[in-house]
């Protein structure tokens with residue numbers, strides 16, 4: 366039976382085995398998806414051997430998402446632009462194909478849970494400029510947002526995104542992050558703030574319009590302080606769990622030949 370894995374260091378925290386395990390059972394597919402702890406210095410060797418062991422592909426997570434690009438034979442344009450990959454396909458010709466499905470997952474989650482969302486209605490505001498934010502920025506620009514505002518505690522990371530992603534990106538100072546919400550129709554927390562055990566996001570939401578859609582990449586808790594406050598202001602909100610679920614779908618389909626569904630059963634299985 367086909368095998369797939371998630372490679373990380375550490376990897377025990379990953380929810381991907383539960384996610385793919387649920388789909389394998391649900392569709393009655395004879396296959397396995399396993400977590401593999403792989404030290405950074407062993408990644409190249411592990412990737413060389415996996416196809417010969419029956420693996421058809423893998424997800425990669427921290428700390429391998431960037432370094433895997435140099436080890437792949439084919440890198441999709443969006444993975445190259447984002448500077449990271451999360452999904453690998455071991456092709457039958459022996460080549461390793463690397464893609465990034467995080468941006469796809471981000472948009473698919475919004476489309477599923479806020480079907481009336483129209484990206485080109487107004488500017489998007491992204492709080493944070495880390496690895497996850499880069500995928501969000503790429504997918505929002507691809508979806509047609511007219512302007513993409515971004516603020517990050519470490520400003521240079523936001524400047525770097527502007528330099529790479531172009532003229533629609535407008536950098537705001539971290540101290541001015543509240544101001545960038547004015548008139549924004551899509552607002553995203555792409556920092557890790559609000560996660561269980563970390564402090565809440567402190568960006569003032571006074572300028573946030575009730576017509577805006579608010580979404581968060583953090584999904585523990587499902588309703589972060591940022592989402593709760595946005596909802597209290599009248600905004601439609603979409604939690605971050607769906608992004609994790611949707612980013613997994615293209616890999617599952619490529620490896621196991623079945624387009625999987627993201628539904629309530631899956632959410633319960635993964636939480």
Ligand code: ATR
Nearest residue numbers: 493494495496497498517518519522555556557558
């Ligand atoms: P990920 O891949 O999840 O995006 P990351 O690349 O480490 O992880 O990025 C984490 C994001 O959360 C960054 O935008 C980070 O800001 P910095 O670039 O300034 O580090 C942001 N972040 C984390 N803790 C923060 C805090 N206490 N205050 C403000 N921003 C924070």
